[in-house]
Amino acid sequence: MVKGYKAETFIGSPGFNMPIELILTPQGDIYCMALRENRLYKITLEGEKEVYLDNIAFNACAVSADNTLYAYQAINGKVIKITSSGQMQTLYTVDEIDFSPGRKLLLRHDGSIYLVHFSKLLHIDETGQTEVLYDQMPYITNIYESSDGRIILMTERFGFEFSPLTRSLEQKFFIDDTGNTGYNGLTGDEEGNLYSVHGKKIYKINPDYKVSLLGETPDEGLSGIKYLPETQELIGGQHLKGGIIAFNVRTGQSREIIKGNGLVSPIAMAFSINGELAVANDDGANVTLVYPDGTCQLWFHYWSFSPPLSHLLITEQHTIYATESETVNPDKLHLKYVPPEGIIKGMDAPIFISNFAACGIIQDRDGNLLVSNTLEGTIKRIEKDLRITTLHTGLIYPQSMAMDKTGNLYITTGGAPRGGKFSAPFSGEDITIIYTNGKRETLPGCGGMYIAIGNDGNIYTTGGTEIRKIDIRSKRKEVIATGFTQTGGLAFDIEGNLLVSDIMENTITRISGFKKGTLQGKLFYDPNRYKIRLFRTYPLVVGQLYSIPSNGRYSIRAAPGEYLFQIIDESGKVISSEKKTIK
Structure with missing residues (x-):
């Protein structure tokens, strides 16, 4: 930290960065896959954790009697084998990667490996040879073998039983719940009962396929659930919150094993007039509301994880605007907004579709929205009656924006394009200033992910592991804080302190030392x-x-x-x- 400034933790690290799968070994050891960390942890019910394997990532996993792990890596479509000594071997690679969520890998009691791949159910042997067992599968989210040998496959609401003998699929039960099935959210106990996660709710399905609701988990549902016979609990990760929860199937009560914080690669940040801080989570694909005391609450979901980077704005009327990526076609984006009661009720936001790749968003003195368009290289104004006009053109990938008290506009521009269908880089290269008289000035090499204007009139940007200050008069660049893993969003609080998010550590740091x-x-x-x-x-x-x-x-x-x-x-x-x- 540079002399004159002081950094302190506002929101500390969660237990894990995206705990997506839990593994229960025959010996009773518990492992947790933290997907965004590329680490497999060994954990205890007392909340202790230690790194078991580093530089490893998978979406679903099963374990054999000799502690060999069999895992599916969605990022590259590989089924891998990991021995107890940590040696890895690729058994099979799919010809087309399936990124759809869920537990798609099954290690049967007889040692055979099943993989759900789009509409096919594949059998994979130890040599990597495959056989199609069924090729007309519905959209499957989870596969599991019960203690009595039944192979169960779940869609969002329907449960099926697959017969290896007749190679047939038969619907057996229906769960009347609109909540999404949990990521790796199907497991069972030694009596043949099944447990399925739907949103925050947990359902029990007995061996006769009778469905009953057991209860809800706090904040969000569970991922990677496993049944613990000693305590009669389901243990699972909250992959958006970053913690581990145990749910008692007899009482319906939950207890926290490892604490999370609700941030998953936090990027853009914006304050409300009441002091709440809205934080856009890149991998989390949601907005978290952070209260002044540091408590976090999931607010609403939206597509935030495709370039251009999302930005947030909360108006005096408590309306939040978030520039949001369109996953089908990332070059067509839209704005999502929450009406005034949304900040109280946490309701999902209606959508206003725009015709341009929205990135940075601020409001001018009159309350009009200014939105940067990375695809066209323009700044557009959206007036209160939703009329759209183009204010500035000829910019190279305009991204994050800020405005000073005299109305001068500061924009991060340039940077290496993502290529293909993506219309923006992850970070700007320069800062372009558009003065109120129309004159432009470019500050080369000063850009970053996000930009803010301090109460002192100087420019502040995030870039890599550091926070930079650019003196508005001399244009001299100075590093005021270092030690971050990957800086993200910026926001000044009411006291003038600078809040900075760390995308990789899932933290928010408060930097003081500014005039008050x-x-x-x-x-x-x-x-x-x-x-x-x-x-x-x-x-x-x-x-x-x-x-x-x-x-x-x-x-x-x-x-x-x-x-x-x-x-x-x-x-x-x-x-x-x-x-x-x-x-």
């Missing part, structure tokens, strides 16, 4: 019924709620600038509002 002022006074409102809200919406949106002290005397630390000082009641209704200047 103090707002003091006395109020005559009932502290049990009213709160203070201090916020501004230009040139950036930031705010905070404060309790009124019992004696009415308040003292608030905040970055210098012009703010609205409001008194609100318990329902959020504004009782009074006035402008305040903090120096």
Whole structure:
């Protein structure tokens, strides 16, 4: 850390980065595949963990009696064998990669290997030879062999039994639930009962295929579930939250084994006027709402993991805008927004379709949206009546944007294109400044993933392992913080501290050392019924709620600038509002 600045952890690391599969060995050892870390961990029910294998990644896995692992790697379509000494061997490689989620690999009790590949059920022997057992499979999400030898295959709602003898598939049960089946979310116990994850709910299917609901897990569903006969619990990962949960099948109660934090490769960040921080998760494909005390809550899902990088904006009306990738055609993107009640109810967002590759998004002094178009190399304005006009053209991959208090526009531009159908690089190379008089200036080699303008008027960007400051007058570049694994998004809080996300570590760091002022006074409102809200919406949106002290005397630390000082009641209704200047 550069002298004058101090870094502290705001959101610490979760237990794992995408715990997608759990493995229970015949000896009772438990292993967890952290997909984004490329690590296989050995864990205990007491919450301890240690790295078992490094530089390994797979989506589904089974273990034999001699502790040999058989795993499927969706990224390259390989079925691999891993011995207890860590030696790896490729048994089979599919001719077309299937990225669809779910447990598609089965190691039967007799040692034979089954793989679900699109509409086919394959048998794979130890030499890598394959045989098609069935070639008209529905969309299968999970495959499992029960303790009594039944081969069960699940779609999102239907359960089937496959007969190797007659090579036939017969529907046996139906789960009336619209929640997505859990990733590797099917297992069973020694009595032949099955357990299936659907959203946050867990269902039991007895050997006669009678379905019953057991309960729900907190926050999100489980992935990679395994049954622990000693405790009669299902243990599974919460791959979006990053933790491990045990669910008791008798009581329906959950307990946390290893704590998660709700961040999965956090990128863009944006504050609301109440102080909540919205964080877009790249691999998580969702937005997490982080409260001022550091607690996290999943807000809504959206496609965030294809270039151009997602950006967020929350308006004074609590409407959130997120530039969102279209997975079928990443060059056609759209904006997703949540109406005012969404920030309270956490409801899924309706969609406003645009005709351009939206990337950076900010609002101008009048409340219009400015959106960068990486494909066209333009900046567009979306007015409140949704009219779209082009403000600036001729830019090279315009991405993240920021605006200073005089209205000058700062844009990360350039960078190596992704090629093919992707219309933007992951990071800018330069910073292009468009002044209010129309003049342009390019700062070469200063770009990064995200950009922000500090209260001091200087430019701040994320790039690789460091945070850079570019002096607005001299244009001199200075590194103010290092030690990150991969910096992501930037956001200044109400006190002027700079929050930075680490994409690989799933953390958010708070950097202090910026100028602060103090707002003091006395109020005559009932502290049990009213709160203070201090916020501004230009040139950036930031705010905070404060309790009124019992004696009415308040003292608030905040970055210098012009703010609205409001008194609100318990329902959020504004009782009074006035402008305040903090120096």
